[in-house]
Amino acid sequence: MGVGERTRVAVLMGGVSSEHDVSICTGLNVLDALDLDRYQGVPVYLGRDGSWSFGVRPAAPSLESDGVPMPVVSAAPAQASVAQVGVLERLSAKSDADVVFIALHGPGGEDGTIQAICTLAGVPFTGSGVLASALAMDKSVSKRLLVATGVPMARDAVVDSETAWDEVRRLATGVGYPCVVKPVAAGSSFATSVVESERGLLSAVDTSVEAAGETMIEEFLPGVEVTCGVLGGGREPVEALPLTEIAPTGDGFFDFRAKYTAGACREITPARVDSETTARIQHLAALAHATLGCEGCSRSDFIVTSAGPVMLELNTIPGMTETSLMPQGAAAVGIDFRGLVDRLVQSALKRV
Numbered sequence: 001m002g003v004g005e006r007t008r009v010a011v012l013m014g015g016v017s018s019e020h021d022v023s024i025c026t027g028l029n030v031l032d033a034l035d036l037d038r039y040q041g042v043p044v045y046l047g048r049d050g051s052w053s054f055g056v057r058p059a060a061p062s063l064e065s066d067g068v069p070m071p072v073v074s075a076a077p078a079q080a081s082v083a084q085v086g087v088l089e090r091l092s093a094k095s096d097a098d099v100v101f102i103a104l105h106g107p108g109g110e111d112g113t114i115q116a117i118c119t120l121a122g123v124p125f126t127g128s129g130v131l132a133s134a135l136a137m138d139k140s141v142s143k144r145l146l147v148a149t150g151v152p153m154a155r156d157a158v159v160d161s162e163t164a165w166d167e168v169r170r171l172a173t174g175v176g177y178p179c180v181v182k183p184v185a186a187g188s189s190f191a192t193s194v195v196e197s198e199r200g201l202l203s204a205v206d207t208s209v210e211a212a213g214e215t216m217i218e219e220f221l222p223g224v225e226v227t228c229g230v231l232g233g234g235r236e237p238v239e240a241l242p243l244t245e246i247a248p249t250g251d252g253f254f255d256f257r258a259k260y261t262a263g264a265c266r267e268i269t270p271a272r273v274d275s276e277t278t279a280r281i282q283h284l285a286a287l288a289h290a291t292l293g294c295e296g297c298s299r300s301d302f303i304v305t306s307a308g309p310v311m312l313e314l315n316t317i318p319g320m321t322e323t324s325l326m327p328q329g330a331a332a333v334g335i336d337f338r339g340l341v342d343r344l345v346q347s348a349l350k351r352v
Contacts, residue, residue: 017106
């Protein structure tokens with residue numbers, strides 16, 4: 001890059017996971033937020049069918065949902081690999097991008113796969129590295145690591161397609177009802193259900209296993225749901241942002257519809273919890289971020305129970321849509337969306 005030239009930012013979006021459309025919305029928002037005096041945005045689109053393109057801006061999808069979960073992977077592994085190899089070859093030429101902004105969510109984008117491709121291409125990228133991304137994507141593995149460092153988390157059991165029904169029933173009884181049934185490695189609440197009794201358990205487990213394979217049966221905790229964004233990591237100091245309280249309308253479950261449908265959820269920043277609880281959650285979110293080795297940013301979700309806060313999970317690539325939570329926390333400390341995008345790009349460049 002010559003003197004005075006703008007930094008070329010390749011924004012990767014789309015992908016083969018169930019969060020394909022969410023990823024496009026994140027990617028388009030990032031492209032639009034780039035300071036054109038400093039950056040040249042290059043859209044990089046990965047299609048559900050394994051196709052890919054450089055420099056072509058995809059159409060913005062609608063995130064209005066009827067609540068029907070999409071399959072977690074909609075392209076065959078071989079097709080996805082072809083797309084990833086194509087992107088690797090294009091990035092390796094280093095004629096299109098000085099830095100990659102990863103706006104891919106879910107498997108194939110948030111699990112260390114695309115991070116490894118960028119590493120092989122020798123191009124800096126936003127967010128966490130291969131190991132931290134893979135650890136955080138697997139809710140079961142990350143939970144056990146975090147519990148070992150003193151982070152309180154809900155009880156759970158993991159099942160898959162080989163688990164006998166009697167064993168599923170026994171494990172769920174051990175966790176207790178109501179319980180949450182969700183994929184071990186997926187996001188945006190796809191294929192996630194709250195099960196009140198054994199009557200709905202088999203259907204919920206079948207839905208999750210069919211969509212994503214390994215499935216977690218997790219204790220349902222009543223309380224106030226909050227989320228905490230964290231910036232930094234690696235060579236930069238870790239900074240926990242103000243909390244956002246999540247108050248869905250209707251049945252009270254923060255599902256895909258509540259997350260991405262305007263008016264389906266109240267999001268209150270700062271959260272309506274006391275200062276001691278706020279400080280505790282910020283400490284736990286920063287601890288989780290550091291324990292998994294996250295960089296750039298992460299967002300951790302919690303339930304504030306009568307006994308104190310309990311962490312649910314950590315996301316290494318939080319959504320950046322109009323209704324997303326991470327930008328709300330950043331805005332509360334004076335970092336607008338353009339500033340947040342700039343900070344993530346500069347963080348990636350510093351790690352070179």
